[in-house]
Amino acid sequence: MHSIISRYNDLKIGKKLIIIFLLISIIPIILLQVFHFTSVRETMTSQVDEIIQSDLIQISERTNLSLENYTNLMYQIYVDENVIDEVMILMNGTPTRRAAAKSDIRELLHRYTSVVEGVRSISLVCKNGESVTYDFATDSSMYNIWDRFKDMRIAPPYLDAESKSGMVITPSMKFDENGVKKYYFHISKRLYNFDQLEKGSIATVIMTIDEKMLNSICNSSEESKTGINFILDDNGKVISYPSEAYVAMSTGENLEAFVRESGYLQSSHNIGINKYKDESTGWTFVNAYDTDEMLKDVRRIQIITVLISAVIIMVVGLIIFYTTRTFDKSVNTIVKGMQTVQAGDLDKRISVKSKDEFGTIATNFNIMTARVKELLQQISSAKDRQRHAELKALEAQINPHFLYNTLDSINWMAIEHGENEISKALSNLGLILRHSVSKVEEKTPIIAECDFLQRYLELQQIRYEGAFKYEINMQPELKNLYIHKLLIQPFVENAILHGFEGIEEGGMLSINMDISEDNRFLQISIADNGNGIEEELVNKMNNRDAVINDDNIDKAGLGLKNAFSRLVMYYGGMAHWNINSVEKIGTEITLYIPKSECE
Known part of the structure; x- marks a missing residue:
């Protein structure tokens, strides 16, 4: 360290100025730019995340509101005595009466299906294995979405309802209809005969709802290049996704990789992930967005700032270079003149044509060589005057008593001019000052x-x-x-x-x-x-x-x-x-x- 300081001290003033310029100008500017860019990016990212989090909460609330329409419909079926009576016939009646009951139940379910949009089908699955499904899409008693299940009691929505109380939401499932893959989620609830509650449930109601209803809430606008929203269940499986091909798939732990693999945000260098878990459904609402696209305006400003800073540094560097060369020339001239005077030639005069500080130094040096004795006397006199001024300054130092007296004088001036409020404030200030310092x-x-x-x-x-x-x-x-x-x-x-x-x-x-x-x-x-x-x-x-x-x-x-x-x-x-x-x-x-x- 000592050797570095020694080498620096031996440098010429021009090189010292360049080093100083680097240390106090370029390097701090670079550090400040880096700090500024980082802090701005973090702040903007935080604000974007807050906005997205708020959007996810709103999406969750809209989803719950839509689900409430379906659960209300389920409740109407749950308390419909006609439905309960027909189910009892379906379980205990003769074959003829059971056939009639199936037709009546299908007609009742048809009326309920037309009430709320997005319902694909409503099914009643009895304890004895009998089941009735009204499929809104096929409107057929022969063909419906659950045809692949010979016994509806092994269908996941039925099993979920049997293992839990209340209304149960089953995540989206894949159905193959004529070679076309479609996805539906389900709301199910056990049905009771209120006159025979002690016998337990008599059937389970299963409502099948199109997953597109959820996707329309999550991604209400056209598909965006900057971000997507989707829904996951407790196990990390996809309930709703902009691309149906990825519904019901497991995302794994790396959501960013899953989004890229699904064909979204593939060109993005950085993907931001935000989550919000809705406690009522247990679903997690996820947003994935292109952070670079979101912050492109910030990056543009950063690039402009860097370019401006580079231009400023270049201009300042040229000025410094020109200035240091001028300094070197002036300093060399002054040094040579001093060396001549040091050798004993008091008649030597330094010739510097500039009117800056170096010109002033040269002029003063020329005067100094002619009036050495006079200048010594002036220096002595100046020291005496300086000592005298310091004594005067010490005598004039303000002490608390001076402040008290001054405030008191100002107070009386305020009283004389009728400024009672100001007088009261000054009085309080004086007493506070006295109380504080004594x-x-x-x-x-x-x-x-x-x-x-x-x-x-x-x-x-x-x-x-x-x-x-x-x-x-x-x-x-x-x-x-x-x-x-x-x-x-x-x-x-x-x-x-x-x-x-x-x-x-x-x-x-x-x-x-x-x-x-x-x-x-x-x-x-x-x-x-x-x-x-x-x-x-x-x-x-x-x-x-x-x-x-x-x-x-x-x-x-x-x-x-x-x-x-x-x-x-x-x-x-x-x-x-x-x-x-x-x-x-x-x-x-x-x-x-x-x-x-x-x-």
């Missing part, structure tokens, strides 16, 4: 501290234009007790600065002083109806060890940490406190000071 470490009567707080709050009310009101309540028996000066003021200031931040009116600050129920502590509470404090910070501030020993307290809690530390420093281990706070409602800080230390 014997800070000493104790003061509580009643004097209350008077100080009142004057301080009056000034703060002027500053915040009446955004808050205050009250100070002190029990009479406390007037003979003493506390350290300025012990309460930091908590009051914190309540005003942070509690009432952004509040223009309606603020209320209450300071209450009393003796604790066990008569051992002076109890002081500072309460406000302001913004409140985050729960995490409240818990940290209520932890005595964390407040005293943790040096990494967030900036938001630094003021309180210092105030609590001062409380412990003055009153030792018996002093303690408690913070109660609810965000958007207010905060109350209660201090407990040993009464024995206040007498």
Whole structure:
């Protein structure tokens, strides 16, 4: 390190200027650009993620609203006595009556199917294996979507309903219809004869719904090149996807790879993934988007900024290069002249034609060589004048008494001009200043501290234009007790600065002083109806060890940490406190000071 400094000191001024230019200009600019680009990208990405998360919540709510229409329809079937009666015939009637019951049930299901869009079919599967399905697409009693199941009791929706209570949603399943793959999800519920509940369920109702209904909610606009939405179940299987070919498939752990494999966002270098899990359905709503496309405007601005910075650096570099060459020439001329004078030729004059600092140096050097003795005398005289000026400056230093007298003079001027409000504010300011700077470490009567707080709050009310009101309540028996000066003021200031931040009116600050129920502590509470404090910070501030020993307290809690530390420093281990706070409602800080230390 020493050798590097030595080599730097030996460099000519031109090279030093270039090095300085690199160190204080180019390198900082590059670092600032990198930091700026990174922070802007992170901020924009965070904002985009928040917007997408909000969109996913809205998609979830719209999905639940659509599902509610289907569940309401299921409930109508569930309580339809005609349906229940026909099912009982289907289970216990003669073959002729069962055939008639099937026809009646199909007609009833037909009416329900036409109520809500998206329903492919409704099936009734009895305990004895009998089943009736009305297929809205085929409108046939012979052919329906469940033809491949000889016994509907082995169909996944039936099994799901049998193993769970209430309405059950079965994720999307693949059906092959005439070589065309289609996907449907199902809502099922067990059906009971309310007159024979003790016998258990008599059948299961299965509603089959087109997966396109979900996709239309998730991707309401035309297919986007910048992002897609899709739905997964608890096991990571796809319930709805823009491309039906990937419905009912497992995505695996790498969602980004799955999206690329499905043919979406393949040209994207970076894909952002956002998820929202809906607790009512257990489904996870996912958004995948092209982060580069989303942030293309930011990248464009970054490129423009880089180009502008490069041009600026080049221009400045040319200026520096020209300047250093001029410096070198002027410095060499001056150095040669000095060397000549050093050799004893006091008649030597330095010839520098420029009017910059080097021209001034040359002119002054020429004068210096002719008036060496005179300049020495001037230097001596200048030192005397400097010493005299320093003494004058010391004598003129402002002390507290000067400030008190000055404020008092301004106060009387305000009174003479009828400015009573200004007079009152100046008077309060003077008393606050006197109270603050005189014997800070000493104790003061509580009643004097209350008077100080009142004057301080009056000034703060002027500053915040009446955004808050205050009250100070002190029990009479406390007037003979003493506390350290300025012990309460930091908590009051914190309540005003942070509690009432952004509040223009309606603020209320209450300071209450009393003796604790066990008569051992002076109890002081500072309460406000302001913004409140985050729960995490409240818990940290209520932890005595964390407040005293943790040096990494967030900036938001630094003021309180210092105030609590001062409380412990003055009153030792018996002093303690408690913070109660609810965000958007207010905060109350209660201090407990040993009464024995206040007498």
